[in-house]
Amino acid sequence: MIRPMSDVEARALIEAGRIGHLGCVADGTPYVVPVCYLLSDDAIYVHSLGGRKIRALRQDPRACLQVEEIEDDYIWRSAIAFGRFEEITDDADRRWALRRLLARFPQLTPVESVPVHDGQSSVVVFRIHIEKVTGVCEA
Amino acid sequence: MIRPMSDVEARALIEAGRIGHLGCVADGTPYVVPVCYLLSDDAIYVHSLGGRKIRALRQDPRACLQVEEIEDDYIWRSAIAFGRFEEITDDADRRWALRRLLARFPQLTPVESVPVHDGQSSVVVFRIHIEKVTGVCEA
Numbered sequence: 001m002i003r004p005m006s007d008v009e010a011r012a013l014i015e016a017g018r019i020g021h022l023g024c025v026a027d028g029t030p031y032v033v034p035v036c037y038l039l040s041d042d043a044i045y046v047h048s049l050g051g052r053k054i055r056a057l058r059q060d061p062r063a064c065l066q067v068e069e070i071e072d073d074y075i076w077r078s079a080i081a082f083g084r085f086e087e088i089t090d091d092a093d094r095r096w097a098l099r100r101l102l103a104r105f106p107q108l109t110p111v112e113s114v115p116v117h118d119g120q121s122s123v124v125v126f127r128i129h130i131e132k133v134t135g136v137c138e139a
Numbered sequence: 140m141i142r143p144m145s146d147v148e149a150r151a152l153i154e155a156g157r158i159g160h161l162g163c164v165a166d167g168t169p170y171v172v173p174v175c176y177l178l179s180d181d182a183i184y185v186h187s188l189g190g191r192k193i194r195a196l197r198q199d200p201r202a203c204l205q206v207e208e209i210e211d212d213y214i215w216r217s218a219i220a221f222g223r224f225e226e227i228t229d230d231a232d233r234r235w236a237l238r239r240l241l242a243r244f245p246q247l248t249p250v251e252s253v254p255v256h257d258g259q260s261s262v263v264v265f266r267i268h269i270e271k272v273t274g275v276c277e278a
Contacts, residue, residue, distance in 0.1 A: 022171075023169035023170060029203065032161075062168050064168065064169050066171040073246040080170070
């Protein structure tokens, strides 16, 4: 039976996940990419090279992150967080976020934590401030 | 090394896949859901119960389907098809699409193939006409 998840359940699913699908709107067109992320307080943290999603999010900050956990065709859960993109440019915040992301994803390129404004780093660190979470599951 | 995929590679990845992440724009906000799909000719076929994505796609037909294949953190491929939603309401087309979808996904609820306009079926069958395909991979 498919049923809606409570906010608490949906949030817990996102909190436990590591890879999600980020949705944004690029020039009016939906765009989806897989990302490694972490949830902390009411925000989802991601680090990324520049590219289409970053250009899109700078232009239109509305974003979502969909996360699923599939046991089999009949036992699965999917949650989605909706929110707004904010690029993290403050040095201390950026270092804090990068440290936490790299602790969770040590296999990722160990991007330098140099200040973003010195022009040496092409890595963008951003958060999505969560405004709403929903989810559905079948079990 | 991360590199762009050719159109042919990206399309082959989508053709081989079974589950993708459908992106659409719901009331101006990006929305992402996992879907079972099949690619045939220049369209992606999906069947679904009604709900938010269907309401969104009826309002704004721009859609994308992102598909990935991950071997490990360093060997992965991700492709995305951009296109336009079209609901399939013609009885013969609908039966054809449902037959193919159920042949590919026999585990899915065996939704009836009754005509959509007789009010008995809550299952929506739709295609996304592909306009463009891109992809990136790391290997």
